Amino acid sequence: xxxxxxxYLAMIAVFAVISLMAFGGxxxxxxxxxxxxxxxxxxxxxxxxxxxxxxxQAAPGPNLMVITLLGWHIGGFFGAFVTTAAGVVPSCTAxxxxxxxxxxxxxxxxRNILKASMVPVTVxxxxxxxxxxxxxxxxxxxxxxxxxxxxxxxVFFLRIHPLIPLVAAGVLGxxxxx
Amino acid sequence: MSETDLRVPSLAELFTSFxxxxxxxxxxxxxxxxxLAVEKRRWLTPQQFSSTVALCQTLPGANIxxxxxxxxxxxxxxxxxxVSVLALMIVxxxxxxxxxxxxxxxSDMAGLPEAMRGVGAAGGGLVAAMxxxxxxSLDRHAFAxxxxxxxxIAVGVLRVPLLAAIFVLVPLLALHYRKQV
Numbered sequence: 002x003x004x005x006x007x008x009y010l011a012m013i014a015v016f017a018v019i020s021l022m023a024f025g026g027x028x029x030x031x032x033x034x035x036x037x038x039x040x041x042x043x044x045x046x047x048x049x050x051x052x053x054x055x056x057x058q059a060a061p062g063p064n065l066m067v068i069t070l071l072g073w074h075i076g077g078f079f080g081a082f083v084t085t086a087a088g089v090v091p092s093c094t095a096x097x098x099x100x101x102x103x104x105x106x107x108x109x110x111x112r113n114i115l116k117a118s119m120v121p122v123t124v125x126x127x128x129x130x131x132x133x134x135x136x137x138x139x140x141x142x143x144x145x146x147x148x149x150x151x152x153x154x155x156v157f158f159l160r161i162h163p164l165i166p167l168v169a170a171g172v173l174g175x176x177x178x179x
Numbered sequence: 180m181s182e183t184d185l186r187v188p189s190l191a192e193l194f195t196s197f198x199x200x201x202x203x204x205x206x207x208x209x210x211x212x213x214x215l216a217v218e219k220r221r222w223l224t225p226q227q228f229s230s231t232v233a234l235c236q237t238l239p240g241a242n243i244x245x246x247x248x249x250x251x252x253x254x255x256x257x258x259x260x261x262v263s264v265l266a267l268m269i270v271x272x273x274x275x276x277x278x279x280x281x282x283x284x285x286s287d288m289a290g291l292p293e294a295m296r297g298v299g300a301a302g303g304g305l306v307a308a309m310x311x312x313x314x315x316s317l318d319r320h321a322f323a324x325x326x327x328x329x330x331x332i333a334v335g336v337l338r339v340p341l342l343a344a345i346f347v348l349v350p351l352l353a354l355h356y357r358k359q360v
Contacts, residue, residue: 021240024238032341053279055296055299056279060271060274061201061271063208066272073276081272089264114353116233117359119237119349119352121322122349124313125335126330127309129333130310130335132307134306138299145300150307152301153303154308163305171295173297175291175294177290
């Protein structure tokens with residue numbers, strides 16, 4: 002896919018804003034990322050988004066690597082570099098600035114009010130990320146939805162190693178069970 | 180472990196340490212960061228680690244990146260933060276592109292797309308389990324659970340833009356918690 006300079010500027014803007022909104026980590030902004038890159042800008046199809054998310058999940062590393070892959074898909078290595086930098090630099094800069102202020106205002110009341118207010122919203126946002134992944138990946142296939150639900154139950158209640166359901170689901174998919 | 184047992188890492192040690200844990204975590208590097216910074220290298224006490232993670236969670240962006248920024252800064256200022264973040268990103272960057280290239284070259288291989296869909300579906304389950312673990316640690320107030328549920332329905336089901344949801348919900352909660360905290 003050919004990408005113009007305007008596309009790169011738009012990509013930088015989109016991923017920088019998403020990076021700064023990612024309270025609760027990158028999983029919390031998956032719905033927004035999907036809305037931006039699939040619905041609004043149409044940089045990738047629904048199918049490609051799902052595939053890139055799955056590849057990023059299958060690779061080790063910080064869970065924002067889906068941003069790298071979106072950039073790679075849109076504009077090769079340069080695209081990957083652009084989206085990764087756009088996704089990393091703003092939030093890291095914010096972390097650098099805020100951590101200084103945060104330590105200085107450790108005892109202040111506003112800090113604790115803000116913290117208490119952000120946590121429940123974060124939980125809801127992460128859950129919505131999971132929901133959007135399930136709906137997008139399954140695309141109406143109830144067996145794939147069952148994989149999402151069963152994985153969540155096993156990891157939450159039995160505390161099994163996260164790698165086990167990932168590998169098991171990959172194997173089941175490979176042999177056409179899903 | 181007391182603070183006197185702690186050691187200060189060099190810049191090179193920050194780089195090699197973060198680079199080595201970057202490729203260990205599947206679905207999250209944070210457990211490895213704990214193992215590295217608290218148990219193996221003794222950079223931080225468990226309490227320092229916990230309070231750093233709490234701060235990371237209230238900041239936007241990937242928690243592990245924020246952890247790298249704050250920990251790198253603690254020992255070597257801005258240079259430490261930059262080195263730690265670069266170390267965390269550099270190997271996964273090439274690894275994930277390599278994996279995606281492999282997948283693109285072999286996507287006509289029977290079963291591979293179905294396998295990736297399976298992995299994606301399970302990945303969604305990992306995120307759901309994390310949300311559940313976070314929900315368990317919420318304050319035992321109907322109010323907190325209600326707010327989480329509203330955020331979930333608004334953003335996950337109704338697809339309200341995230342920023343709008345945050346700017347409406349967080350101030351409303353702040354009004355509530357103003358009297359509690």
